[in-house]
Amino acid sequence: MATHVSLASGTYVFAKAAAVGFPDAETLVLARALGAALLLLLLTGWVIPKPRFDLKEWLRILGFGILLVPLNQYLFLRGLRHTVPSHPALFYALTPLGVMILASGLSKKIPPKRKILGVLIAFVGVYIILRPWEGGETIKELRSGDFWVLAAMFAWVAYTVLAGRTCQNHDPRVVTAWSLILGAIVMTPIGGYSLLTMDYGVIPPAAWAGLAYMIVFTSVTMVLVWNVLLRYLGPVEVAICTNAQPPTTAALSTLMAGAGLLSTDQDLGPLFWLGMIIIISGVVLVQLEHGASFDGLTN
Numbered sequence: 537m538a539t540h541v542s543l544a545s546g547t548y549v550f551a552k553a554a555a556v557g558f559p560d561a562e563t564l565v566l567a568r569a570l571g572a573a574l575l576l577l578l579l580t581g582w583v584i585p586k587p588r589f590d591l592k593e594w595l596r597i598l599g600f601g602i603l604l605v606p607l608n609q610y611l612f613l614r615g616l617r618h619t620v621p622s623h624p625a626l627f628y629a630l631t632p633l634g635v636m637i638l639a640s641g642l643s644k645k646i647p648p649k650r651k652i653l654g655v656l657i658a659f660v661g662v663y664i665i666l667r668p669w670e671g672g673e674t675i676k677e678l679r680s681g682d683f684w685v686l687a688a689m690f691a692w693v694a695y696t697v698l699a700g701r702t703c704q705n706h707d708p709r710v711v712t713a714w715s716l717i718l719g720a721i722v723m724t725p726i727g728g729y730s731l732l733t734m735d736y737g738v739i740p741p742a743a744w745a746g747l748a749y750m751i752v753f754t755s756v757t758m759v760l761v762w763n764v765l766l767r768y769l770g771p772v773e774v775a776i777c778t779n780a781q782p783p784t785t786a787a788l789s790t791l792m793a794g795a796g797l798l799s800t801d802q803d804l805g806p807l808f809w810l811g812m813i814i815i816i817s818g819v820v821l822v823q824l825e826h827g828a829s830f831d832g833l834t835n
Contacts, residue, residue, distance in 0.1 A: 539761060540758060540761050541780045541781055541784055542784070543753050543754070543757065543758050543761070544625075544754075544758065544781045544784075544785075545625065545781055545784040545785040545787075545788050546749060546753065546788065547749070547750065547753070547754045547758075548616070548621035548622070548624050548625045548785045548789075549621045549785065549788050549789055549792055549798070550745065550746040550749040550750070551612075551613065551616055551621075551746055551749070551750055551754070552616055552620070552621045552746070552798065553740075553742040553743055553745065553746040553797070553798075554568075554613075554742075554743045554744075554745075554746030554747045554749075554750065555613045555614075555616040555617040555746075556617055556743070557739055557740045557742060557743020557744075557746070558734075558739060558743055558747075559730065559734055560730060561610055561613045561614035561617065562610065562723075562726055562727035562730055563727050563730045563731050563734055564613050564747065565605065565606070565609050565610045565613055565723055565727060566720070566723045566724060566726070566727030566728065566731050567727075567731060567747055568609065568613075568747060568750045568751055568755065569605050569609065569716065569719060569720035569723050569755075570720050570724075571747070571748075571751035571755075572716050572720070572750075572751050572755035572756055573716060573717040573720040573721075575751065575752070575755075575756050576713040576714075576716060576717060576755075576756060577717065579713075579756070580713065583709075583760065584707075584709045584710060584713050584760075585707050585709070585710050586710075587706075587710050587714050588706070588710075589706070589714075593702065593706075596698075596702060597702070597711065597714050597715055597718055598718050598722070599698070600695055600698065600699050600702070600711070600715035600718075600719075601714075601715045601716065601717070601718035601719030601720075601721075601722055602719060602722055603691050603692075603694055603695040603698070603715075603719075604691075604695050604715050604716060604719045605716065605719025605720060605722065605723050606719065606722055606723050606726060607688070607691040608688050608691040608692045608695060609688075609719075610688075610723075611684050611685070611687045611688035611691060612624065612684075612685060612688035614684050615680075615681040615682065615683070615684025615685035615686075615687075615688060616681065616685065617681065618677050618678065618680050618681030618684070619677075619678050619680075619681030619682050619684075619685060620678065620789065620801075620802045620803045620804075621785055621788075621789050621798075621802070622782065622785050622786045622789050622802060622803065622804060622808065623665060623678070623681070623682050623685065623803070624685045624688075625781050625782045625784075625785035625786075626661075626665060626782040626811070626812055626815055627662070627682070627685050627686055627689050628685075628689055628692065628781070629778055629779060629781060629782050629815060629816060629819055630658060630662070630689060630815065630819065631689065631692060631693055631696065631778070632778065632819055632822055632823055633654065633655050633658055633818070633819060633822055634689065634690060634692075634693030634696075635693055635696055635697055636651055636655075636822055637655065637693075638693055638694065638697045639697055642697070650821060650822075650824070651821070651822045653818075653821060654817075654818040654819065654820075654821030654822035655818065655822065656818070657814060657817055657818035657821060658814070658815045658817075658818025658819055658822075659818070660814055660818075661810075661811040661812065661813070661814030661815030661816075661817075661818060662686075662811070662815060663811075664807055664810055664811035664814065665682070665807070665808065665811040665812075665815075666679055666682055667679070667807060674801070678803060695715075699711055699712070699715065709759065709760065712759050713759070716755060742797065778819075779816050779819060779820065782812050782815075782816065783812065786802075786804055786808070786812070789802045789804065790802065790804060
């Protein structure tokens with residue numbers, strides 16, 4: 537469990553270096569997707585079972601791939617370019633709330649009052665993080681990135697809910713792996729030209745390290761680790777895994793900034809910590825009723 541939390545927190549920090557170092561989000565998303573697809577194909581047949589989908593299910597997996605790569609990963613990395621790592625970690629902690637809202641809408645059932653209260657409390661925390669009453673250039677750029685990341689989180693919520701149904705009939709590793717592989721194929725016409733023509737010599741080493749981290753750990757290792765953990769974790773442990781990521785990411789950002797690997801201004805002032813406490817309180821209030829969920833994977 538500690539391994540998963542650490543890897544997830546590292547994703548936000550190392551992905552920041554890649555998001556800033558690559559010329560645009562399209563190029564970075566495709567490079568990440570192709571690298572992950574290659575590793576997943578190499579693992580298929582021994583670590584990951586071979587797919588056994590019918591035609592209708594393949595079309596569904598294609599839809600999941602679009603949600604996962606051209607939408608979620610693109611929006612996430614585009615937003616991360618303009619915000620700080622601690623904000624996306626906090627916004628993705630809202631995933632259980634989004635899952636509850638979307639699942640309730642699809643089932644046409646009104647959530648219990650405690651869950652609704654939890655959502656409202658969490659939204660107060662988001663409001664504090666976004667700080668719409670401030671108008672400086674720095675906060676405007678952060679806010680711009682935050683809105684992109686929030687859009688990515690909504691795409692992740694949609695993937696989580698819709699893919700969850702397919703995971704009931706197939707191994708989740710297979711569903712996730714082939715969603716990523718097909719998503720990489722869809723992304724190729726979008727970012728292929730820029731990936732082929734960019735000047736590789738100007739990409740800083742930190743950006744390459746961030747890309748490698750996202751390929752090996754975020755897109756492959758964490759998927760496999762999480763599927764193992766789900767066999768043994770109860771609702772409390774699942775909540776710890778998801779809710780521990782924001783403070784862990786904030787701590788890692790502080791260490792990296794102190795080492796000179798991130799800018800010193802990581803927006804970790806009192807308003808961030810207040811917003812984080814309020815958001816996590818709202819999420820916990822929902823999770824107390826919601827129980828275990830499959831939302832612990834990262835973006």
